[in-house]
Amino acid sequence: MDLSFSAEDLAFQREVRSFIAENYPADIKARFDAGLEPHKEDFVRWQKILFEKGWVAPAWPKEYGGTGWTATQKYIFQEELGAANTPGIIPFGLSMVGPVIYTFATEEQKKRFLPGILSSDVWWCQGYSEPGSGSDLASLKTKAVRQGDKYIVNGSKTWTTMAQWADWIFCLVRTDSTVKQQEGISFLLFDMKSPGVTVRPIITLDGGHEVNECFFDNVEVPVENLIGQEGQGWTYAKFLLGHERSGIAAVARSKRGIAKLKQIANTELADGGPLIEDPDYRRKLAELEIDLTALEYTELRTLARESQGKGPGPESSILKIKGTEIQQAITELAVEAAGYYAFAFNRRAMDGANEPIIGPAATAFAAPSYFNMRKTSIYGGSNEIQKNIIAKMVLGL
Amino acid sequence: MDLSFSAEDLAFQREVRSFIAENYPADIKARFDAGLEPHKEDFVRWQKILFEKGWVAPAWPKEYGGTGWTATQKYIFQEELGAANTPGIIPFGLSMVGPVIYTFATEEQKKRFLPGILSSDVWWCQGYSEPGSGSDLASLKTKAVRQGDKYIVNGSKTWTTMAQWADWIFCLVRTDSTVKQQEGISFLLFDMKSPGVTVRPIITLDGGHEVNECFFDNVEVPVENLIGQEGQGWTYAKFLLGHERSGIAAVARSKRGIAKLKQIANTELADGGPLIEDPDYRRKLAELEIDLTALEYTELRTLARESQGKGPGPESSILKIKGTEIQQAITELAVEAAGYYAFAFNRRAMDGANEPIIGPAATAFAAPSYFNMRKTSIYGGSNEIQKNIIAKMVLGL
Amino acid sequence: MDFNYSDEQKLLIDSVERFIQDDYGFDTRRAILKSEDGFRRDLWQKFGELGWLAVPFSEEDGGLGGTAVETMIIMECFGRGLVVEPYLSTVVLAGGLLRLGGNAGQKETILPELMAGTLLAAVGYAEPTSRFNLADVSTTAEKTSGGWVLKGRKSVVLHGPMADKLIVSARTSGGQRDQAGITLFVIDAGAAGVSRQDYPTVDGLRASEIILDGVAVGEADVVGAVGEGFALLDRVIDEATAAICAEAVGAMETLHKATLEYARTRVQFGQPIGRFQVIQHRLVDMYMAYEQAKSMAIMANLKLDAAPEERRRAVSAAKVQIGKSARFIGQQAVQLHGGMGMTDELNVGHYFKRLTMIETLFGNTDFHLKRYAA
């Protein structure tokens, strides 16, 4: 047992750090550091930079464009990206549909889809949830009926993140209603510009537009866009959900969040002194930081098991639960730090309009961020569902 | 709406206060104030004093020996007893079997049993729980088989509080195994000195002897000791559990507990100053006191509804849950205040042996009390069961 | 001791509840939020006609002589409907300061219009660096021959954009955080030297940053005694705190009911989610949090006339409980509604946002815990 990095790892860390320093565009950094809503272009540009360096898909097998890094290197890479506050990798292509494709698709499909994912030329979105399905994903109703060499897709998907920017969707559809729920599901890819696809924005309680409803009205999808076998979609869906959990704990992001909280608490005043000297605020910050440290080492232990070929198993549900609790707690403390200025709704400034911010810039978006982050304990399998998973898969109850 | 007491209520309060001041025996008070394990005689003597004054059964109808007080008067009475740290009324006779008897028993049974309950000449214990039954009370297995004018009782009861001091037991027994669980239960009274009754102490994790197992080996019980109808025992049992919940919140007791915590925190030192000046300890005390205030007003609102003939309904499960959480939290803070001296196991001193106490007297029993009070969220229907009750009966889920 | 409403109070409850039900649906409110003004003047007039704006004022002053209980009733109902009209600012805050500290002239000129619904008012008690300390006042009032000149900035003045009159705290003597030396002044919102930056709040209200750049006021514009504004402000902010505790109770009640209803009907894995024991216990915890909050809101409102020390402790205790309950119920209502709880479309998020801001308003939980334990 040893917490220190090897000389090779330290050299790698320096390499990553200096690459970021030299290549992270200043305008994107400014927008992210200010907490403004990012543009699509921010993500694409940054991912292309990583792609050109060969670093965009560390989790992929080397043969498909992965980096071949050790678990420690992947950890260092994530840490450095997080510390630099770069745009997060948009997961839909690189972390979700990509692994499904290189694992289950035909050679032809691999050739057709993987390059666009790696280069970020194609923006993907995820067609899983439906208005009625919620946590009970397998109850989905969107239908795909085969007619000759096409599927005709009818139905709708919801909570489709960034669908307004998406070129393609990977979509769970019901191809057989006569069998058990899980057995009648297939995994289809299709172009979001196909006739019959409509995207309707869902505005969230923070005033943002991040998710959408997608309606499919007789959308024609060529059969060669089916991944794997008809009726096996649930298998691929579960593979996808279980596969890419690295970063799910969001430790690097939360470390940055706590650093920012400290900075805020050092400048906000309470009774004439900095808020950080208020014993209650100080204690809560300390508790949060300790929680995060525990999560960080729990993640490291998970990675260690993983690098020995064990897992990531259902234990990683812990990372999701604790990770989101911490992310949410950070936004709670930001609202508390903001005091009365938490009231100010700087939404247009947050969306990038050239409007003055009411109150200190550092807490200008505290309340909307707090409201927005409530989603994290709901999405990706609610935290209640994660506990069901642990109870069943880890504790054997 | 008005929080103030009427002139009559204030006069009553003065009357109660001076009665206690004049009649609460100094030796009992000393033992209770020191937190020592009480003797049976302490309870009996004090209850007899109240009985002679006519105040031992405020919850009973006046015709059976009650006081005829208003809800406010009952509240004041409880408050004053609590503030004076008198022995709690032992519930088994006065709060449990007494109401069952005056509600469901024959005139002859009333005449036979009620006087001894009121005068505290007969100490009762409760034969409900069994080794296997736990929260699932209706699954009880102790059998009573009728033979002529007797029942022959076989089986065992557990967690029988103070059975070592009891003269009589009221006991749920199965008289019919052929019907639905709840329908085969009867409510029997019998003498603990009957042949075939054995009491075995259960030592709890704090080293105390409060509860027991009771074994019944062919105990003969005259049929005239059956309350109500054979097979209706479950009805009486539920009546009993739902009936007497006044004092379940233990507000007066917890107020005293918090006052004692404050006194401890004023004398215990932390870094040279009193512990009460430690911001964390101070905050926790304040939070606890606020919790208790909320509980107090919730109880008062419940009493107000009750005095209008509504309830006490299942809402009183809130009082049980919050009341026990607060009682437990008080003991947690006492352990924290004790610091290293919480280690010292002053059990023999606690039991009244003439032994020196290790550490300050005020925290000498902090840890055993903390351990002991874990029982409160288990007994009387565990807090989980209480939440099931609220979910079903109040929220209609 | 009595926890029952009088018959008149029951009538008031009926009347406000009927208004919320009939005239203040979610779509109506949504339209108000999007409107230029951010409130409905015609509804406000109606409040005046129904007598709600006159509730706390003495009959001598032309009011109805109501107690804190009547204000509690109105605020609790407003909480159920998430009413955004400036009742808190105009009636409870500004009205409270004038009721307790106003001179005869102020009462005569302002209160009748205020009660009639033709005059709106707001109070500036916070400053950019004051956080929740009412004594932390940097705005200065400099004595002139005929009165005073105000300079400074009041921040997050709720309902500032629509106010005709403003009451602000300023320092006439003492150091920045001294309680002594604070004086309250009533000024015209349109007076020379007053400038405003208006903005929406996250919970659907409107607020202003108010710059006072040499605003001249007369001796007659002082509310209460010179240098002794703190005690008055402290008292009225306590009244307002008790009022928003009641508002929060109303909002929590609606939110808990909505979540309960959702749990009964939303089917997942073949059954209503309200059948899952974890959801059941969560709803029980929310119910308990609501009941405890309600108890404390009643307690605080009934103790507003107690001695200042007792009043302060009662109000702070209530605000702590309400803050904790509001956070828990708000977060869990969103959580149990799942994705739907996250949308602007559903009312749940709006209740959650208002509850969140009530948690902050007049001092958050940490602030009131310290004030309680002080």
Added chain:
Amino acid sequence: MDFNYSDEQKLLIDSVERFIQDDYGFDTRRAILKSEDGFRRDLWQKFGELGWLAVPFSEEDGGLGGTAVETMIIMECFGRGLVVEPYLSTVVLAGGLLRLGGNAGQKETILPELMAGTLLAAVGYAEPTSRFNLADVSTTAEKTSGGWVLKGRKSVVLHGPMADKLIVSARTSGGQRDQAGITLFVIDAGAAGVSRQDYPTVDGLRASEIILDGVAVGEADVVGAVGEGFALLDRVIDEATAAICAEAVGAMETLHKATLEYARTRVQFGQPIGRFQVIQHRLVDMYMAYEQAKSMAIMANLKLDAAPEERRRAVSAAKVQIGKSARFIGQQAVQLHGGMGMTDELNVGHYFKRLTMIETLFGNTDFHLKRYAA
């Protein structure tokens, strides 16, 4: 970065686990608790023979040159078995002070016997009013010609009754809570002027109040440098804190497993209670609390050699996490076992009690939160 045990370490785990399983059952422990001595000297000898008492000492000093990981392993296993023998006091605390601060003479005379299991030791670092502050020392050491004379009282000296040697902190200069001016002395438990009041602790150990009434010690009995005992004590108490974090992890693991097993088999309302979703989620919360605690115990033990500031923060962070996890798991284990959890008969309550005292030992959660944030 590496979270795996070496092959030697795996052997050590096997060996200690086997001991717990074969030789330290619940009835064995119960008999030890009731015995006069409160520990088993024959088992202690066995620890010596197995080399466990020599683990942390350098090969130079005759030890095995183990790292904190080996101590962590032993303590974690001891936690699983609730071992009451004085490993913490003798090897980790007293042994740690001598290992890092002992002079050649002390090492030569004391360590061989200590490692052989023929000498037991305890450390007095707390006083009646010191709470958890190691610098709060009222015991005085007055300089004499040939050495020092100690006067004062050391409280709750764990394993004091069985100790042959005591190491105590005393003030040679400075004020009551100054870090400078504290000196550590090793004394014979039977030395003139030493008197003890022995008592059992709530978690099954033995402890003493130790009165030092003019105990004469020589220059050679100073451990470390005169006046600089604080840094040494602080470091060794941090090692001991990390060690009890590991012990707690072992105890929590056993407790969680026992509760899980109970939930699988205990039938209520016609099904095992582990089928009830609320119980399931509670067990998940316990599992998460355990995993977080385990992560932190590893982290702290691996950071004992870091710079003092980093070491202190790491140890305090771990102690906070362990304190919270231990309280939650302990309380819930009792709760889920129902009445059985309350009995002295079942092991559950014993684990709960030990975990409770670990929460207090070397500073409770509040203390370490403040130390972390300092």
